[in-house]
Amino acid sequence: MMRWVFNVAALGAAAVVCYGMQSSKPRYKNLIAPIPVHGSMVDKVETRLFDVHIGKVVFARELKVTEFGKQKTLTTDGLWAVVAADVAARDRTTRVGAATWLGPTGLRFHQTERFSSRSDLPPISVSPGLPQRGLFLFELPPGEVEGATLVFSHTVFSALDSQANIALDRVPLDSDGTPLSVVDVYDLDRPI
Amino acid sequence: MFGAIRGKVRAWFTVGAGTLAAVTVAGLLGAFGALPQAQTPVLARDSQIETGQWLVRPLRAYIGTDRVYDLPVKPDQQALVLEVEMTNRTAESAKDYFTLFQLAPPLGGQTEQPAVILTRDASMTPALHPGMTERMAYVWTFPKAVALPGELPLVVNTKTYKPQDNLYGTPGWFNERELGSIEMPVEAKAAEGQS
Amino acid sequence: MSVSDAAALDPQDGGPERKWRRRALWGLVILLPAAILEMGYQQTSFYLQNNDLVARDAEPLTDVHFGGSDWRLENMQTMKDTSSLRIPRDSAPVFVDFTVKIGDADLEQAWLGCKIGLVDESGRSWLPSYVRNSRVDDMATCNSTVFSGAKTGDTVKIRETFVIPKDALETVVPTVGLGSERPYYLRFKRS
Numbered sequence: 001m002m003r004w005v006f007n008v009a010a011l012g013a014a015a016v017v018c019y020g021m022q023s024s025k026p027r028y029k030n031l032i033a034p035i036p037v038h039g040s041m042v043d044k045v046e047t048r049l050f051d052v053h054i055g056k057v058v059f060a061r062e063l064k065v066t067e068f069g070k071q072k073t074l075t076t077d078g079l080w081a082v083v084a085a086d087v088a089a090r091d092r093t094t095r096v097g098a099a100t101w102l103g104p105t106g107l108r109f110h111q112t113e114r115f116s117s118r119s120d121l122p123p124i125s126v127s128p129g130l131p132q133r134g135l136f137l138f139e140l141p142p143g144e145v146e147g148a149t150l151v152f153s154h155t156v157f158s159a160l161d162s163q164a165n166i167a168l169d170r171v172p173l174d175s176d177g178t179p180l181s182v183v184d185v186y187d188l189d190r191p192i
Numbered sequence: 193m194f195g196a197i198r199g200k201v202r203a204w205f206t207v208g209a210g211t212l213a214a215v216t217v218a219g220l221l222g223a224f225g226a227l228p229q230a231q232t233p234v235l236a237r238d239s240q241i242e243t244g245q246w247l248v249r250p251l252r253a254y255i256g257t258d259r260v261y262d263l264p265v266k267p268d269q270q271a272l273v274l275e276v277e278m279t280n281r282t283a284e285s286a287k288d289y290f291t292l293f294q295l296a297p298p299l300g301g302q303t304e305q306p307a308v309i310l311t312r313d314a315s316m317t318p319a320l321h322p323g324m325t326e327r328m329a330y331v332w333t334f335p336k337a338v339a340l341p342g343e344l345p346l347v348v349n350t351k352t353y354k355p356q357d358n359l360y361g362t363p364g365w366f367n368e369r370e371l372g373s374i375e376m377p378v379e380a381k382a383a384e385g386q387s
Numbered sequence: 388m389s390v391s392d393a394a395a396l397d398p399q400d401g402g403p404e405r406k407w408r409r410r411a412l413w414g415l416v417i418l419l420p421a422a423i424l425e426m427g428y429q430q431t432s433f434y435l436q437n438n439d440l441v442a443r444d445a446e447p448l449t450d451v452h453f454g455g456s457d458w459r460l461e462n463m464q465t466m467k468d469t470s471s472l473r474i475p476r477d478s479a480p481v482f483v484d485f486t487v488k489i490g491d492a493d494l495e496q497a498w499l500g501c502k503i504g505l506v507d508e509s510g511r512s513w514l515p516s517y518v519r520n521s522r523v524d525d526m527a528t529c530n531s532t533v534f535s536g537a538k539t540g541d542t543v544k545i546r547e548t549f550v551i552p553k554d555a556l557e558t559v560v561p562t563v564g565l566g567s568e569r570p571y572y573l574r575f576k577r578s
Contacts, residue, residue, distance in 0.1 A: 028361035074313055078324055093504075093514035107322045110285035114315040128511040129552030130475050139321055 032159040045164040049094040050126060052152050052164045056084045059179045060186035067116050074114055078141040082186055083150060087124055088131035097123040098156045099136040104147035112137045142177040235372040243350035243371055245288060247279040253344050253376040260331050262314035263307055272340060274330040278320060285319040293330050296347040301338050306330040344376045439564035439572035447578040454498055454565035455491025460575045465556060472518055474550050480518055481549040483561045492539040499566025501529040503547045508558040515547045
């Protein structure tokens with residue numbers, strides 16, 4: 001009888017251990033996830049292929065740009081965030097291909113795709129010894145400004161590669177979360 | 193002697209049980225499959241429709257020629273334009289919206305996939321950001337000879353979220369299926385509203 | 388039933404079951420590494436075939452057989468006056484010229500992922516960049532040659548353009564990497 005009880009208990013314990021291991025097993029997505037290098041806006045954040053330092057973050061209601069000799073105004077329902085960052089290659093020519101605005105609640109806003117290619121918009125090609133200033137443009141609702149983190153990576157899917165996660169400084173906001181410093185029109189050809 | 197025969201019979205039954213179970217299950221599945229399929233619901237045309245990744249509100253449908261939001265339409269072609277209001281319900285910028293609306297039944301001679309245009313500035317197929325509502329135009333092009341119906345029958349598709357898919361164990365949206373159908377009145381030719 | 392019981396109870400060391408158990412355990416020592424090697428083989432060969440890892444030193448101004456063709460580094464030049472070019476301050480353009488006598492004419496295969504670069508003494512490397520300049524316009528590059536339809540016996544002139552910081556000018560040397568030769572690549576010496 002004792003032996004029987006012991007066997008059942010051992011089986012139950014094994015089931016609990018197996019369930020625990022199954023539910024705590026890291027998912028494939030986590031196993032191959034990019035490796036973040038954390039920093040703030042005062043830091044130069046160093047990843048495997050490039051260094052990045054945020055120079056300036058400007059919020060605007062509209063963007064003005066000259067494309068193919070034609071002036072274009074880009075509107076949005078939310079805000080434009082223009083992030084000017086200095087990027088430098090470490091030991092070989094590389095590109096900074098993707099940037100994401102990670103909101104305070106975890107929403108991921110990818111860089112906008114509403115512009116034709118410009119050399120200062122991603123993918124930005126950088127070479128050793130020749131740092132460059134790149135512009136990263138995002139469309140966001142006002143509530144996503146406070147407590148955001150900027151993520152810079154080499155490519156959109158960069159498994160197991162390092163990426164720069166830079167926490168943004170606080171900016172003074174009005175009641176609905178719009179930064180007080182928001183400008184009406186930002187001209188990409190005449191950076192502030 | 194008799195004991196051996198009984199043993200044999202028992203063995204036969206034991207072996208046969210698995211087969212019997214398989215046949216029963218297959219038969220039941222077949223029988224259920226033969227039942228008439230439930231009709232996909234007809235969705236109200238001016239309501240907000242919730243699909244897996246998107247909140248959509250169909251606004252209007254019309255026939256365009258020459259140029260639809262910077263998209264040139266060839267002289268011997270006509271464009272069927274569906275304008276909708278779309279909001280990304282997911283946590284990440286996405287553009288998985290090409291099969292959201294489908295012409296069903298197909299009208300013949302149409303482009304496989306519609307061009308999807310942001311009406312705000314005629315950007316082609318930009319990713320839409322979480323929680324930001326945008327007005328988008330789905331554009332199918334046809335030869336001019338195809339007669340377009342006055343009431344456009346459309347299917348709205350949806351997908352299911354899986355925290356890990358069977359192949360890679362990564363999260364994603366899978367298994368597209370019909371959510372319902374709508375009929376949009378086709379305005380003959382809309383000059384206004386086209387920028 | 389009775390046979391295996393007898394074997395398990397056999398007090399002698401060399402019972403067949405014990406023997407096989409020992410053999411199986413030793414088998415693991417061989418099989419586990421073999422399985423790991425087999426599974427890693429594809430990734431390893433992919434890594435080796437896609438990266439320029441092992442340098443082969445080459446002399447300038449001599450024919451070097453590489454990727455089925457004969458490569459000859461003709462010269463490497465820069466420009467003093469860069470005011471007409473739109474390049475960053477403290478940087479200089481570098482023009483690298485090769486003469487290639489085509490041997491294996493299947494360039495799409497032999498020159499797959501052709502990568503000509505510059506590397507300096509500290510190991511920093513540069514890939515070609517585009518500079519609008521009369522010296523470069525209409526000149527063939529490595530990748531344009533692949534689709535030019537060059538045949539065996541043809542001689543092709545290739546010019547690649549780089550922009551590098553001025554402080555690297557002193558030590559940079561050209562490198563050539565071709566898909567059919569990886570992980571080996573050519574590293575030319577300074578003339």
